[in-house]
Amino acid sequence: MFGTFTEDQEQLRGVVRNFLADKSPESEVRRLMETEEGYDPAVWTQMGREAGLQGIAIPEQYGGQGAGWTELGIVLEEAGRALLCAPYFATVVLAATTLLESGDEEAKQQYLPAIADGSLIATVALTEEGGRWDAEGVTLPATPTPDGWMLTGAKHFVLDGTTAKLIIVPAVTASGISLFAVDADAAGVTRRPSITLDRTRKLAVVEFDATPARLLGTEGGGWRVLQRVLDFAAVGLAAEQAGGAQAALDQSTEYLKTRVQFGQPIGAFQALKHMAADVLVEVESARSAAYYALEAASQDNDELPAAASLAKAYCSEAFVTAAHQNIQFHGGMGFTWEVAAHLFYKRARSSEVFLGDAFAHREALAQRIGV
Structure with missing residues (x-):
């Protein structure tokens, strides 16, 4: 049943969240985004050789962990929460999936073990x-x-x-x-x-x-492969967007509880309660859409194409909504460089158009379900 996780999967989430809390705090995100490389090579190596994150969905015969898209989705969701600065999506979601779908056994043997252990960025x-x-x-x-x-x-x-x-x-x-x-x-x-x-x-x-x-x-045979890769990638990006949307909501609620105006937290005012509730509904719905798509990707069933477009379209808009409202909740200071709200808003906007925007995926969804 989609949206439910095993004990092992929840433990994976906890391990990844703790790892990223240590390796990808806001201060590190701000440092890395100013560098040309955009990532920390030492952390990237640790992710591959110690945490096994690059190889989580790569079959064991190619040096990976042999897990599936549900586990990869958990990692991506947590990466989205932490605004992870690393070539993870490009290497693991795009390149590794393309190699796996290519049917080229020699290429898989050559490249996938190096991706899995963190020694190859692709x-x-x-x-x-x-x-x-x-x-x-x-x-x-x-x-x-x-x-x-x-x-x-x-x-x-x-x-x-x-x-x-x-x-x-x-x-x-x-x-x-x-x-x-x-x-x-x-x-x-x-x-x-x-x-x-x-x-x-x-x-x-x-x-x-x-x-x-x-x-x-x-x-x-390239486009046949890429069609599947783009569906899988849309699912992965939706999971990342759901994580980012949750982080933006968490920032909002924390500020609503701690910012005092007229002798009480601003979250006590009814208008802001309504706005926060609307964002919560969007974030929860986005998470449901992402989990549904991850289930389809894990099973690689006939629902995958439609589920991928549905999740990408919904999660794109939900992330933008949560990130935008986070700025609004913070008021004038929400637009300043010092507050992290703008980091999530920019990520939301870039993710919105990456792999196709919500309009394009709604069009694709309509075609895929025969509307």
């Missing part, structure tokens, strides 16, 4: 200048060579594109969209960090100039 470079998350948005060409393949073109909005050592690139061949593995240090690769609203997520423009690439899976 990402997927899907979007181009138009920022589209559909097949029509993929136009970068791949050219066959005597030694393999060659890529020339650019990808935009690449998550953790400046730190990843493995870049998985969808490109167009004579057979259609195909997937390619590119070593970030290969000839012709240029990476430039992008200036973004949310400094806790590092995006980049990655350019390829006659760059050698290795085909992943079958030529022309």
Whole structure:
């Protein structure tokens, strides 16, 4: 039954929450967001080799923990609560899932153990200048060579594109969209960090100039793989958004209880009670949508595509609502740099459009359920 967790899963949540409370407090988030790398390499290594977080959903045969999407969703939810600054989503959710779905056994054997132990950072470079998350948005060409393949073109909005050592690139061949593995240090690769609203997520423009690439899976089979990857990723992002929304609500309620006006906490005023109750309903509903989608992802059943779009659409708007109201509850000081409210609002806005906005996912949901 979705929304209920085993004792082991609750223990996992407690371990991850305690780990992130120690390694990702607000002070550390603020420090890392100002760095070019955007993460702490020592903590990243500890996450992989000691906590096993990178390999949690990677099968044991590839060096992982062999758990599933429910456990990964728990980690992502807690990461969202803590605004974790690390290439976790790019590496674990996007790249590892793409490798697993690619059907390329050699690539899985080569890359997944390194992802699981934290020694490899990876990402997927899907979007181009138009920022589209559909097949029509993929136009970068791949050219066959005597030694393999060659890529020339650019990808935009690449998550953790400046730190990843493995870049998985969808490109167009004579057979259609195909997937390619590119070593970030290969000839012709240029990476430039992008200036973004949310400094806790590092995006980049990655350019390829006659760059050698290795085909992943079958030529022309890339979009079939990416459709599944994007559904799984939408589920993972929804879980992260639900965690962020809960953190914003927690900040709001704490301030409502401690800020005194006219001799009483401002949370005692009826208008603010109503506003807080509305946010609570949104956050609880978002969590339910995320858990429902995680259940579908764990079982990999026919409900996954619709559940993924439903969860991404709802959780995107719920996170924005919770983060916006958090600023409003704090009043004038809510807009200041010193208060953490703006960090969650910026993360909410960046997550809202990442992997497609709520409107796009409602459209997808309508098509998937035949409306």
